[in-house]
Structure formats: C-alpha cells, structure tokens
Amino acid sequence: MVKNTIAIDVLIKIIEDGGKVTTGIDVYNEQGILLLDKNVVVNIIKPLEVIKENGIVSIPFSSNTNSGVWDVNGNSIIFDKDGSFKTIEQKKHPALSGIEKRVSEIQELKKISTEKYSNAKDSIKKVLGEIKETGGDFDYNEVYSDVRDLVAFLTIEDNPFSYLTKEIFSYDDYLYNHSINVCAIGTAIVNSFNTTFSSFINSHLNTKQELNYSAVSTTDKKPEEAYKCFQKDEIEHICTGFFLHDIGKVMVKDEILNKPGKITPAEFDEIKRHSYDYGIKILEKNKLNNPFLTNTVQYHHAPLFRGQERGYPLDRAPNELPAYVKICQLSDIYDAMTSKRCYKEAFNQINVVTDIFRNYAKKDNIMQYILHSFVKSIGIYPAGSIVYLRNGQMGYVLESAGPLIIPFTDTQEKTLSDNANPLDLSEVGSDNVLQIDNRRSIKTPREVYDLLPSYLKPKKN
Ligand SMILES: [Fe+2]
Ligand SMILES: [Fe+2]
Incomplete structure (x- = not known):
C-alpha cells in the first residue's frame, strides 16, 4: 500500500468537474475527530470543504484496491509525488457502473452509519447507566467528546441515519435510540438553519431593513448586536444538549415511562419532571451550567408559541426560547411520532412532516426558518428506501433529491424482469400516477427483500 498526499484544492476541482474520490485512509483533524472515512466515495465538494475549514490543505491517500480518484467518465487519475497527475483511460472505477455503483455507495454509507450509530448507543447507554448507578454523576467530558465525533460525521453526511430508517431499531431501547435520533435530526437542522439564517440576516443587514428579532433575542439591542451565527464549538455543545435532553428520564420509574396503557394525570406530572426538575438536578449535581445544555434540558417541552395548550414549564415566554431549544423540540x-412504541405504531414520516409544518409554521418569525431547515434536512425519502407509487408499483429511492427512483415491480407488486430506467419525480407532474403514494409507509429493503431484483438486493455482510 503506497501512501501519498493530494492537495485538497486539486480534489475539489476534480469533483467539481464530475469526478469522484475514495481516500483509502481515514482523515482526522488535530483533535482526532474523524472528518472523512476511508471508504466513503466522495462525489460532492462539501466534505472536502469541511476538511479545509479544519486547516488541512492536503489529505492522505492510499493506493489500495478500493481507493482512487476518478474523472467524470470513470477513468482513473494517477498522482505523482510532486502533485502532478495524469488520467489513465484503461483503468475504470473498480465499483460497478451506473445504478449498481450508486446502490453499493448507499450500502457502504449504511454500513458506516450503522457503526457510528452503535458507538453513539454505547455512549448514551454508559451515561444513563452511570447516572442510575451513582444517583446523578456522569462523565460529561467523555460524552462531549463522543458527541463531537458524531457531529463531525453528521456534518459531512446529510442526516446519514435516515439511511438506516428504522430497520435496526428495537423499541426496547427507545430512550437510547431517541437520544441519538434527536441529536442526529437536531444537528442536521442546526447546520442547515445556521447557513440559511445567517445569509438571511446578512442580506437584511445589508439593506438595513428592520426585523422583529424578539424570537431570536431577549435584548433590546440592534439586530447587528443581537444576533450571531452559532460557532463550531457552540454547535457541539448544542448537539450535546440534544443528546442529553432526556437524561432526567432516568429518574422516572420504568413502569410509568413504558406504561402500555393510558397514563393517569399524576403519572403525567411525574414524567414532566424529567425536564425542569430531574434533568436540571442532574446537571447541577455535575456542576454543568452551560446554557446550551441547561436551556435544552429544562425547556425542550416548553410551549413553542403563545396560546399552545400543552407544554411545560411555563416560566419562559415562547419568544424567549432560544432557537436551538425549539429545534430540539x-x-x-418528529422522532417520537415516527417511532414504534409499546403503546402505538409508528406514524408515516411524510404525514408527520406535513402535520408538524401545518401546526407550527407562521407561529413566529423564527419558526418558519427552523421548519424550512427541518424539511430540507429530514430526508423524507432517504436514498436506499422503498416507496409505493400511486399506481401500485414499488420503487427504490436512488437519490433523495428529486427524488430519483427506480420502479422495480409492476402494479401488482410482481418483480419486473427488465431493469427500468430511473425516474426523476421532480420532472413528473404532481397529479401523475407515477408520483409517490404518501398514504403508504416507506419501507426498508429488508422488509421487501424477496421482491427486490438482484441488482438492488442489500449485500450480506
Ligand atoms: Fe425527548
Ligand atoms: Fe423530554
């Protein structure tokens, strides 16, 4: 295995021209946080920009069988030690071409995401176990470091756990899964919100228009002073807050928390205490007074808008809740509604997104931007999932943008013998029978394994 380094700007240019790269070596920043996994096929420039933002100008590269740099036509690009490179036409990308290549990329990302998810699960299990054992003490620095690693991965890949859908989840582990899911979804929203909102603010500051900033800040300062974008370290604390938002639930008895039937008002009052009472006490016991953490734990069930009936505690007005607390909620x-619990089935994720949008849009200034970021980052049709079309055909989602799907059954759910061409649904009329049937739930390849043609079947590990 020959190790080399390649200038990141050169790789960005190659990818901008339609090329791809797989490094074959994990790329870490100075703090030891993984920025790029050695097996990921990079075909967008975002992960490379993130690496560059970390002060890395050239990345290590190994010439093993899976790694490589390829141009838009799949030709290998070979680098010399002095940084010059040439294209070798004969040597093609070792992976399969076209659709099969994309399917194997999706499967690879699923594999990496599964590993990351399992590490995160070990981390939250450890925290909650420690709290239970000691009556409240836990090692915050260890969780913070685990979450930083997770956030680095979630920043490179857009909501990668949506690839896993719910296929690996067992609902006995609800609190662990819920903590990771809220952290993953929340991180995607914060990242997207930060970009969208900062450019929005900047454009308004440039034109000196007045805005209602009450939703952002509780101060009377001018917008220029009142708002600032979340910085990298702030995002890491915010996301740690998402990860730990329900720690107070450890102090609520399992019989109440997982009660299959209807809970009594007294039991509901006990559950409510997980946020403003038990959660805060645990943070106080560990001398953690970082506002990103305390606000999230204390107010993640507070009313999101004036007049909202449910919500607790009530000691903070909705417009005084920081944006990240609203994002956590x-x-x-979203996660609670799309998860299967002992007392309910999971709701269809598309209906959930629509419901949330309907309930919260236009309630205040900032909610619109949060919801916009939410819909953008949630990945309603994750690549690698299975959808039904209105005519009864089933389709494999190749890209969530569009979405781009491959129909693989006929209208009677019999597997097609010929490979169909991918269909970009953004180009198909909204009332067409080839649109997705939102009344039917999205499935995973595992659930419909027997119906999949061989080129779409998940590989056995
Ligand atoms: Fe929660
Ligand atoms: Fe909660």
Whole structure:
C-alpha cells in the first residue's frame, strides 16, 4: 500500500468537474475527530470543504484496491509525488457502473452509519447507566467528546441515519435510540438553519431593513448586536444538549415511562419532571451550567408559541426560547411520532412532516426558518428506501433529491424482469400516477427483500 498526499484544492476541482474520490485512509483533524472515512466515495465538494475549514490543505491517500480518484467518465487519475497527475483511460472505477455503483455507495454509507450509530448507543447507554448507578454523576467530558465525533460525521453526511430508517431499531431501547435520533435530526437542522439564517440576516443587514428579532433575542439591542451565527464549538455543545435532553428520564420509574396503557394525570406530572426538575438536578449535581445544555434540558417541552395548550414549564415566554431549544423540540416530536412504541405504531414520516409544518409554521418569525431547515434536512425519502407509487408499483429511492427512483415491480407488486430506467419525480407532474403514494409507509429493503431484483438486493455482510 503506497501512501501519498493530494492537495485538497486539486480534489475539489476534480469533483467539481464530475469526478469522484475514495481516500483509502481515514482523515482526522488535530483533535482526532474523524472528518472523512476511508471508504466513503466522495462525489460532492462539501466534505472536502469541511476538511479545509479544519486547516488541512492536503489529505492522505492510499493506493489500495478500493481507493482512487476518478474523472467524470470513470477513468482513473494517477498522482505523482510532486502533485502532478495524469488520467489513465484503461483503468475504470473498480465499483460497478451506473445504478449498481450508486446502490453499493448507499450500502457502504449504511454500513458506516450503522457503526457510528452503535458507538453513539454505547455512549448514551454508559451515561444513563452511570447516572442510575451513582444517583446523578456522569462523565460529561467523555460524552462531549463522543458527541463531537458524531457531529463531525453528521456534518459531512446529510442526516446519514435516515439511511438506516428504522430497520435496526428495537423499541426496547427507545430512550437510547431517541437520544441519538434527536441529536442526529437536531444537528442536521442546526447546520442547515445556521447557513440559511445567517445569509438571511446578512442580506437584511445589508439593506438595513428592520426585523422583529424578539424570537431570536431577549435584548433590546440592534439586530447587528443581537444576533450571531452559532460557532463550531457552540454547535457541539448544542448537539450535546440534544443528546442529553432526556437524561432526567432516568429518574422516572420504568413502569410509568413504558406504561402500555393510558397514563393517569399524576403519572403525567411525574414524567414532566424529567425536564425542569430531574434533568436540571442532574446537571447541577455535575456542576454543568452551560446554557446550551441547561436551556435544552429544562425547556425542550416548553410551549413553542403563545396560546399552545400543552407544554411545560411555563416560566419562559415562547419568544424567549432560544432557537436551538425549539429545534430540539421539533426533532423530539418528529422522532417520537415516527417511532414504534409499546403503546402505538409508528406514524408515516411524510404525514408527520406535513402535520408538524401545518401546526407550527407562521407561529413566529423564527419558526418558519427552523421548519424550512427541518424539511430540507429530514430526508423524507432517504436514498436506499422503498416507496409505493400511486399506481401500485414499488420503487427504490436512488437519490433523495428529486427524488430519483427506480420502479422495480409492476402494479401488482410482481418483480419486473427488465431493469427500468430511473425516474426523476421532480420532472413528473404532481397529479401523475407515477408520483409517490404518501398514504403508504416507506419501507426498508429488508422488509421487501424477496421482491427486490438482484441488482438492488442489500449485500450480506
Ligand atoms: Fe423530554
Ligand atoms: Fe425527548
């Protein structure tokens, strides 16, 4: 295995021209956080920009069988030690071409995401176990470091756990899964919100228009002073807050938390205490007074808008809730509704997104931007999932943008013998029978394994 380095700007140019790269070596920043996994096929420039933002100008590269740099036609690009490179036409990308290549990329990302998810699960299990054992003590620095690693991965890949859908989840582990899911969804929203909102603010500051900033800040300062974009370290604390938002639930008895039937008002009052009472006490016991953490734990069930009936505690007005607390609550609602519990089935994720949008849009200034970021980052049709079309055909989602799907059954759910061409649904009329049937739930390849043609079947590990 020959190790080399390649200038990141050169790789960005190659990818901008339609090329691809797989490094074959994990890329870390100075703090030891993984920025790029050695097996990922990079075909967008975002991960490379993130690496560059970390002060890395050239990345290590190994010439093993899976790694490589390829141009838009799949030709290998070979680098010399002095940084010059040439294209070798004969040597093609070792992976399969076209659709099969994309399917294998999706499967690879699923594999990496599964590993990351399992590490995150070990981390939250450890925290909650420690709290239970010691009556409240846990090692915050260890969780913070685990979440930083997770956030680095979630920043490179857009909501990668949506690839896993719910196929690996067992609902006995609800609290662990819920903590990771809220962190993953929340991180995607914060990242997207930060970009969208900062450019929005900047454009308004440039034109000196007045805005209602009450939703952002509780101060009377001018917008220029009142608002600032979340910085990298702030995002890491915010996301740690998402990860730990329900720690107070450890103090609520399992019989109440997982009660299959209807809970009594007294039991509901006990559950409510997980946020403003038990959660805060655990943070105080560990001398953690970082506002990103305390606000999220204390207020993640507070009313999101004036007049909202449910919500607790009530000691903070909705317009005084920081944006990240609102993001935590939306992620919490989304995950709770799309998860199967001992007392309910999972709701269809598309209906959930529509419901959330309908309930919260236009309630205040900032909610619109949070919801916009939410819909953008949620990945309604994750690549690698299975959808039904209105005519009864089933389709494999190749890209969530569009979405781009491959129909693989006929209208009677019999597997097609010929490979169909991918269909970009953004180009198909909204009332066409080839649009997705949103009344039917999205499935995973595992659930419909027997119906999949061989080129779409998940590989056995
Ligand atoms: Fe909660
Ligand atoms: Fe929660």
